[in-house]
Amino acid sequence: MQLFYLSYFFIIGLVFGSFFNVVGLRVPEKKLFQSQRSYCPHCNHTLSWYELIPVFSFIIQQGSCRQCKRKISIIYPLVELFTAIMFAYSFYIFGFQLELITSLLLVSLLAIIIVTDLKYMLIPDRILLFFFPFFVIMRLFVPLEHWWSPFLGALVGYGVLAVIIIVSRGGMGGGDMKLFALLGIVLGYKEILLAFFLSTLYGSIISIALLALKVVERKKPIPFGPFIVLGSLTSYFYGDFLIRWYLTTFL
Known part of the structure; x- marks a missing residue:
């Protein structure tokens, strides 16, 4: 079955x-x-x-x-x-x-x-706005460990990207920032930080590989969305395990 x-x-x-x-x-x-x-x-x-x-x-x-x-x-x-x-x-x-x-x-x-x-x-904002109420409703019915974690996750996801955009003067897009805010509702504050770390890690490794293989040109922009997808899914399915492993191994 x-x-x-x-x-x-x-x-x-x-x-x-x-x-x-x-x-x-x-x-x-x-x-x-x-x-x-x-x-x-x-x-x-x-x-x-x-x-x-x-x-x-x-x-x-x-x-x-x-x-x-x-x-x-x-x-x-x-x-x-x-x-x-x-x-x-x-x-x-x-x-x-x-x-x-x-x-x-x-x-x-x-x-x-x-x-x-x-x-x-x-x-697109319209895509994010479409999914927003569904994620909020689902987190009301299936809350995370702390009921406030989705709200803090949204703030953390939005805030971290906002700081990076300001510091890098547009190194990342506003769409990425809004997406991380939405993902924060699903993942919570701890897993959204892990998702950001993994997204940048995946992005760095894969981008270097693509440049080395000459699949992309050195100064040509590479979409960050697919790396966010990889990082977010890893954090969603394995975030608790990875965080516990890190804390018990290095702290």
Whole structure:
């Protein structure tokens, strides 16, 4: 039965991941509710249902549009797989507990952020505002260890990024600051600090690797959103363990 539910959440994640791609691409351009069906961004070919099967259509079409043969961005199947894996993993960790809803909402938000930040270098306010009431409600129903931790987490997440933006004179964006404030509600004050540390650690290591491999140019800006995703998920699922390990090992 466990395997059945894991498979179910994986498939549901694939479907939602495909939708999150659409949301991430259309919200910054204010086209989310347009009636036009999905289409190829290169030749405007309207996609048929069999061209929209998550991951599988990309594999079958060898990553190219059937009409114009132009390459399809690898972001599409990666976000679909990311969402599917994290939906299934969320169920594996929480089962049918209320916290599962929070976890699925968090994964959904981060999946959309991956798309908007990689495509537009932008974290839209409308996305953050949409998820805000849901996270607040979930933390009321499933509180953290201290009831005030989500509120302090939001202040800490916002404040730390605000200080960095001021000191670095725009080294990070306002979208990152608002995102960390929202994540602070989910994670609490301790885990949001850990999430920030891990995000910068992941960002430094991966950026150095990309520069060494000449995947990106030295002075070309690198989106920080995907690193926030990695840091936040690590902190969300393993924050308590990592903090306890650090305190018992080094203090």
